[in-house]
Amino acid sequence: MTKKITIEPVTRVEGHGKVTILMDDYNNVRESRLHIVEFRGFERFVQGRPYWEAPVLVQRLCGICPVSHHLAAAKALDVIVGAGTGEGLTKVGEKMRRLMHYGQFFQSHVLHFFHLCSPDFLFGIDADPAIRNIIGVAQENRELAVQGVMMRKYGQEVIKVTAGKKIHGTGAIPGGINKNLSIEERDTLLNGPDPLNADKMVEWAQGAIDFFKHYHKNNKAMVDTFAEFPSNHLSIVRKDGALDIYHGVLRAVDHQGNRILDDVDYQEYYNYIEEEVRNWSYMKFPYLKHLGKEKGWYRVGPLARLNVCDFIPTPLAQEAFEDFKAYTGGKPNNMSLHYHWARLIEVLYCAEEIRNLLKDPDLQNNDLVVKGNKQHEGVGVIEAPRGTLFHHYKINDDDLIEMANLIVSTTNNNEPMNRAVNSTAKSFMNGKSEITEPMMNAVEVAIRAYDPCLSCATHALGQMPLEVSLYDANETLIDKKFKS
Amino acid sequence: MNKVLIYGYGNPGRRDDGLGVALVDKLEKWSIANGIQNIDFDSNYQLNIEDAELISQYETVIFADASTENIEHCLLSAVNPSQARIEFTMHAVSPAFVLNLCNNIFKKFPETYLLHIKGYEWDFNEGISTEAKVNLNKAFRVIINLLSDKKIINKTYQKV
Numbered sequence: 001m002t003k004k005i006t007i008e009p010v011t012r013v014e015g016h017g018k019v020t021i022l023m024d025d026y027n028n029v030r031e032s033r034l035h036i037v038e039f040r041g042f043e044r045f046v047q048g049r050p051y052w053e054a055p056v057l058v059q060r061l062c063g064i065c066p067v068s069h070h071l072a073a074a075k076a077l078d079v080i081v082g083a084g085t086g087e088g089l090t091k092v093g094e095k096m097r098r099l100m101h102y103g104q105f106f107q108s109h110v111l112h113f114f115h116l117c118s119p120d121f122l123f124g125i126d127a128d129p130a131i132r133n134i135i136g137v138a139q140e141n142r143e144l145a146v147q148g149v150m151m152r153k154y155g156q157e158v159i160k161v162t163a164g165k166k167i168h169g170t171g172a173i174p175g176g177i178n179k180n181l182s183i184e185e186r187d188t189l190l191n192g193p194d195p196l197n198a199d200k201m202v203e204w205a206q207g208a209i210d211f212f213k214h215y216h217k218n219n220k221a222m223v224d225t226f227a228e229f230p231s232n233h234l235s236i237v238r239k240d241g242a243l244d245i246y247h248g249v250l251r252a253v254d255h256q257g258n259r260i261l262d263d264v265d266y267q268e269y270y271n272y273i274e275e276e277v278r279n280w281s282y283m284k285f286p287y288l289k290h291l292g293k294e295k296g297w298y299r300v301g302p303l304a305r306l307n308v309c310d311f312i313p314t315p316l317a318q319e320a321f322e323d324f325k326a327y328t329g330g331k332p333n334n335m336s337l338h339y340h341w342a343r344l345i346e347v348l349y350c351a352e353e354i355r356n357l358l359k360d361p362d363l364q365n366n367d368l369v370v371k372g373n374k375q376h377e378g379v380g381v382i383e384a385p386r387g388t389l390f391h392h393y394k395i396n397d398d399d400l401i402e403m404a405n406l407i408v409s410t411t412n413n414n415e416p417m418n419r420a421v422n423s424t425a426k427s428f429m430n431g432k433s434e435i436t437e438p439m440m441n442a443v444e445v446a447i448r449a450y451d452p453c454l455s456c457a458t459h460a461l462g463q464m465p466l467e468v469s470l471y472d473a474n475e476t477l478i479d480k481k482f483k484s
Numbered sequence: 485m486n487k488v489l490i491y492g493y494g495n496p497g498r499r500d501d502g503l504g505v506a507l508v509d510k511l512e513k514w515s516i517a518n519g520i521q522n523i524d525f526d527s528n529y530q531l532n533i534e535d536a537e538l539i540s541q542y543e544t545v546i547f548a549d550a551s552t553e554n555i556e557h558c559l560l561s562a563v564n565p566s567q568a569r570i571e572f573t574m575h576a577v578s579p580a581f582v583l584n585l586c587n588n589i590f591k592k593f594p595e596t597y598l599l600h601i602k603g604y605e606w607d608f609n610e611g612i613s614t615e616a617k618v619n620l621n622k623a624f625r626v627i628i629n630l631l632s633d634k635k636i637i638n639k640t641y642q643k644v
Contacts, residue, residue: 138588153534
């Protein structure tokens with residue numbers, strides 16, 4: 001008899017998804033799917049609105065990475081107001097946006113690692129779920145929990161002074177920004193009382209990498225084989241190949257490191273990327289057009305970025321990057337749990353960039369906005385914490401948005417997340433007659449490595465207890481369990 | 485002097501979901517008008533883990549949030565760490581979770597209250613509904629009375 005197991009929702013990810021695992025007569029996994037069951041429709045909501053509202057409207061997609069949507073929309077509208085494609089802003093305009101972006105990356109990555117993932121590392125993925133959470137972390141390793149809370153607070157403060165508010169700010173406007181950084185704001189972030197200062201954030205970011213490496217050293221076999229599979233990798237990079245999460249050209253490499261998309265202008269992303277619709281999910285499946293659906297899917301996010309870029313332009317993160325690259329002999333890293341390693345290197349990179357920018361006097365300049373000849377179409381692409389984020393708008397002669405297309409980071413990771421689920425389900429569930437909570441958590445660990453934001457991906461908020469349903473070959477429900 | 489934080493949360497872009505934030509705005513204006521010194525105000529779209537550090541700095545914290553529950557106007561209740569559910573999403577956490585995390589990390593926690601304010605409209609738009617404005621005014625009085633009962637403010641400040 002074939003069994004179908006449903007894990008719904010997936011916990012400790014952003015939003016609400018469910019996993020179904022179809023078992024055969026011998027309790028082996030036959031097929032598995034990550035379903036995204038929410039629909040939000042932001043691309044339709046913004047139609048008919050004045051274009052300058054887009055950076056404020058679209059960030060309501062998400063309470064965790066609103067800055068990414070805010071900036072991607074603003075970059076697209078830079079093109080529409082004739083301010084160029086990411087390089088035409090004033091120094092203070094671009095640098096304030098970068099500072100905002102690094103602050104958002106820093107807090108988002110920190111929240112993901114310390115709040116959502118450190119419990120798995122600290123207690124093990126098969127530990128009692130009653131302690132496998134941030135409260136358990138605080139009881140077991142108070143210093144780690146303190147660092148998580150204070151690093152997140154610091155990132156939020158960076159966002160507050162650059163965007164105007166901690167969540168859903170208004171700092172970026174078409175063609176620039178609406179405020180610079182005051183000396184007082186700069187000094188507070190740079191030299192604030194311990195631990196809320198730039199030096200401490202760099203130090204703690206280094207410590208977080210050491211925490212992961214210590215765990216990796218003691219659990220090498222599991223970390224390296226867990227949901228490991230070859231894939232392509234895509235991100236933007238600076239024109240010289242450096243890691244750049246704010247602006248660059250689109251580049252993709254295959255699992256061996258061969259270039260399959262060679263530093264192309266993202267204004268024409270639609271020439272290179274296609275999205276497939278599957279009838280069992282609201283989330284689309286993007287792929288590189290020239291390689292087709294079967295061979296063109298790719299990973300995005302921290303792991304992909306470090307696989308795609310040639311170097312990191314800050315010294316301490318570069319040192320960590322060299323260590324990371326050496327582990328796979330310079331070849332792309334295809335190990336899903338190494339997303340955490342890559343993510344923490346990016347935390348360090350952002351901490352260094354924040355510290356550098358705070359010392360840059362351009363941030364006190366007053367030439368905030370540039371304008372040029374209005375266009376009717378613009379594309380903004382940015383690396384969000386979870387991966388490459390595309391915003392594309394067309395406006396009419398009345399300045400109203402008539403078309404919006406968003407390809408969000410989590411959508412780009414749809415196929416790899418499905419493959420990670422399948423790989424993990426087979427490893428942990430094959431031949432087992434009973435599905436236990438640790439097995440279900442293993443599947444979730446695979447998904448969490450990608451830090452998906454399902455709210456963003458379907459353009460929805462959701463929070464429910466875990467639901468597990470068993471179906472027979474006729475898809476008749478034979479059992480259902482809940483976990484809060 | 486008892487240091488107090490009043491913290492409203494919710495999304496003003498979803499009509500009455502912004503009731504907590506609107507209450508904080510109203511109370512802050514009242515506080516400035518009356519020269520109140522010992523009450524701080526904050527608001528956000530949602531609570532998150534860093535709020536554990538924020539509330540650790542206060543003796544009394546009052547959270548205000550919109551409610552879809554079947555209550556009349558508003559409902560004030562005490563919060564304690566033991567009420568915390570373990571939450572797995574990080575989009576938002578509850579006041580009890582923040583209190584519990586604060587207690588575990590900073591080994592102390594403030595006396596904490598949560599004021600639920602009944603809302604009715606949740607569309608993608610700004611502005612509190614007419615019905616909910618009545619509840620907002622009731623909620624304002626509840627907070628003033630609480631502050632007065634706890635001798636955080638002098639009764640002579642009650643005039644709005």
